[in-house]
Amino acid sequence: MRRVLAVFIAAMLLLCGGCKNGGTAAPSPQAPSAPYVIALPAPLTWQLREDAAYYPQGSDPTNADYVFTCAYPVFSGDFAETANEAIARAIEEYRIAVIEERLPYADRAAQAQAPYTHVTATVAQQDGYTNVCFADESGFGEEAPAHAARTVVLDAKGMETDLYVLSGLYTPEALIAQQIYNQIDAADPQRARYHGDLTIEDIQLTLDLYNGFTVVADGFELILPCGAVEDEAYGISRFTISWASLYPDFVGERMAAADYRALLPTLHTLARACGAENHSFDGVPDALVATLFMGLLYQDRAENGMIIVPQAEYEALAKRYFTDLPAELAGGDGMVLQDGAYRIPVTAIAEYGLRVDDCVPDGEDLRLRCVLLYGLPGSANWGELEPVSVKLQKAADGYLFTGFLFS
Numbered sequence: 001m002r003r004v005l006a007v008f009i010a011a012m013l014l015l016c017g018g019c020k021n022g023g024t025a026a027p028s029p030q031a032p033s034a035p036y037v038i039a040l041p042a043p044l045t046w047q048l049r050e051d052a053a054y055y056p057q058g059s060d061p062t063n064a065d066y067v068f069t070c071a072y073p074v075f076s077g078d079f080a081e082t083a084n085e086a087i088a089r090a091i092e093e094y095r096i097a098v099i100e101e102r103l104p105y106a107d108r109a110a111q112a113q114a115p116y117t118h119v120t121a122t123v124a125q126q127d128g129y130t131n132v133c134f135a136d137e138s139g140f141g142e143e144a145p146a147h148a149a150r151t152v153v154l155d156a157k158g159m160e161t162d163l164y165v166l167s168g169l170y171t172p173e174a175l176i177a178q179q180i181y182n183q184i185d186a187a188d189p190q191r192a193r194y195h196g197d198l199t200i201e202d203i204q205l206t207l208d209l210y211n212g213f214t215v216v217a218d219g220f221e222l223i224l225p226c227g228a229v230e231d232e233a234y235g236i237s238r239f240t241i242s243w244a245s246l247y248p249d250f251v252g253e254r255m256a257a258a259d260y261r262a263l264l265p266t267l268h269t270l271a272r273a274c275g276a277e278n279h280s281f282d283g284v285p286d287a288l289v290a291t292l293f294m295g296l297l298y299q300d301r302a303e304n305g306m307i308i309v310p311q312a313e314y315e316a317l318a319k320r321y322f323t324d325l326p327a328e329l330a331g332g333d334g335m336v337l338q339d340g341a342y343r344i345p346v347t348a349i350a351e352y353g354l355r356v357d358d359c360v361p362d363g364e365d366l367r368l369r370c371v372l373l374y375g376l377p378g379s380a381n382w383g384e385l386e387p388v389s390v391k392l393q394k395a396a397d398g399y400l401f402t403g404f405l406f407s
Contacts, residue, residue, distance in 0.1 A: 041156045044083055044130050046073035046123055053095070055103050061114075066106045068098045070119040073132060079158030086160040087132065090152050090211075094119055094136070102138060115140045124214070129161070130154040131214040149223050149236050150211045163209035163220065164378025167246065168268070168353060172377075175246055177204040180222065180239045184229065194230045203229060209378070219243050250359040254366060262398055266321055267368075267390065268353055269296045274404045275352030275372055275385070282391070282403045287326045289404070291333040294318055295344045307344040314342045323393060323400050351376050354388070365402065366392045372406075 050071040054064035061067065070091055075083040098117050106115040119136040132152040139145035155161045163172065177200045184194050191198070206228040214221045219242040226232045244257045251260045273292035274280060281289055294314060298307045318325055329335065334345045354370040361367075368390040375382025391403030 042078055043125055043128075043156075044075045044079065044154065044158060045077050046075045048072070048121060048123075049074050053098075055099065055106075063108075064114050065108045066098060066103045067114045067116040068095065068119075069116070070094060071121045072119075072134075073121060073123050075158065079156075081158070083130070083154050083158030086152055086154060086158070089160075090132075090134065090150065094134075105140065107141075113139075113141075126215045126217060128156045129166075129215040133214060147226060147235060150208075151214050151223065152211065153213065153215060162378055163213050165376060166215070166220070167243075168264070168377055169246065170355075170373070170377045170382055172209065172246070173204045173207055174200070176207060176209075176222065176241060177201075179241050179245050180224075180229075183239055193234065198229055216240060219245075248356055248358065254359045254361075259398060263392075266297075266401075267356075269293055270321075270390070270401055270404060271352045271354045271372060272296060272349050274388075275374070276349045278406070280388075280403075280405050282405060284324045284326055285322055285401070285404075287329055288333055290318065290322065290325055290329060291335045291344065292347065292349065293321070295333065295335075295347060296349065298344065299346070302346045305346045307346065308341050309344065310341050311337060320397065321401055323402055350374065352385075353377070354390070355384075362391060365394070366399075367403075368392065 048071055050069060052070075053068045054060055055066040055068070056064075059065065072087050072091055075087075094117070102115065102117060108114050115138075117136055117138045119134055121135075122133045124131045124133070130153070132154070133149065134151065135147070135149050137145045137147055153161050153166070163176075164170070169175065180203050181198075181200045184191070184198070188194060195202075203224075206224050207222065212223045214223070219240060222239045222241060224237040224239070226234075226236055229237050243261060244251065247257060247260060251257050255263075270293060273289050273296060276292060277288060279286065279289050285293070294309075294317070295307060297317065298309055298314075301307050301309070315325060329337070329342070333347060336343050351374065353373045354368075355373055356368055356370050358369040359366055360369065370388050370390060372385040372388045373382060374385055387407035389403065389405045389407065390401065391405070392399040393402045394400075
């Protein structure tokens with residue numbers, strides 16, 4: 001069977017067709033303790049270090065034309081190498097800015113103190129993400145220093161991520177700008193603090209969804225430059241956006257916000273499993289969909305091109321997502337059962353996602369009306385494929401998938 005060869009980084013999708021503030025709904029039944037849980041990576045640990053550089057090269061604090069100091073975290077433990085590479089890229093961008101944009105305007109002879117850029121760093125962790133927040137101050141002579149901020153957000157494996165991938169929104173700028181505009185309007189109806197002619201489009205142009213946000217409890221914080229939406233005297237602007245404010249309209253009405261958020265990662269995984277082979281199912285998934293889906297869940301266990309999972313663990317975890325499994329699992333994607341364990345070959349699967357437009361009752365169950373998408377959010381290569389429906393059955397610990405149907 002033909003395989004799609006493109007491999008992309010897996011991303012959590014929370015795609016929506018509209019936005020609203022999350023409403024309230026009846027709490028979900030308490031989930032029973034799971035017999036098998038896929039372990040998450042240990043959190044990154046770090047120590048802060050500070051370096052100083054004097055320009056031109058070979059100068060020292062007494063005769064330098066420009067001084068650049070930078071505090072930054074040095075990570076240790078699993079995935080530390082990847083995390084430190086991301087931090088090194090950020091520091092290199094600061095260094096280039098100093099050399100190319102600031103050093104040419106430095107005039108030490110006319111000043112008692114050398115022009116400078118001082119960068120400090122703070123680190124905070126939230127929901128498996130590590131926020132590295134850099135704040136820099138740059139000064140020339142007697143003038144008031146300029147202040148700016150940038151961030152590096154690392155996932156649990158130390159990889160730098162952005163708000164496109166983290167949120168799953170392919171074009172989130174307009175939605176986020178609207179939420180910021182609403183907060184400005186509600187907090188200051190007279191716009192005395194903010195620019196009086198500020199528009200949603202103005203806000204949208206100031207957003208940096210790569211290095212201008214952090215992950216916070218139940219959402220993320222946008223960091224806007226000084227003077228972007230309000231007078232520079234107020235400094236750097238910060239706005240907190242909740243995940244629920246970007247969810248589709250049905251969340252809070254037909255489905256609790258907590259249930260929707262919990263559903264999103266595996267909804268994305270199902271889209272990849274079904275989209276890769278253009279497979280659908282109604283009721284129990286066929287062997288190919290089931291094994292592709294489970295292989296994606298266990299992909300972190302891959303060694304030498306193979307994933308090995310005890311049979312009882314594999315089948316117990318699968319039944320947390322499907323009402324049942326096909327009678328014969330082996331062979332769906334080259335998987336075999338050997339010595340009480342499933343041996344799953346590592347398969348290259350392209351990135352697929354869903355834009356969830358609506359949710360309608362389907363008897364006692366629910367049906368999500370979606371559009372299947374290909375590519376990663378924030379990438380240049382993505383687009384719509386076709387409408388699909390995902391059938392859900394309420395369970396004690398969330399929802400079970402009972403169908404993935406191409407329209």
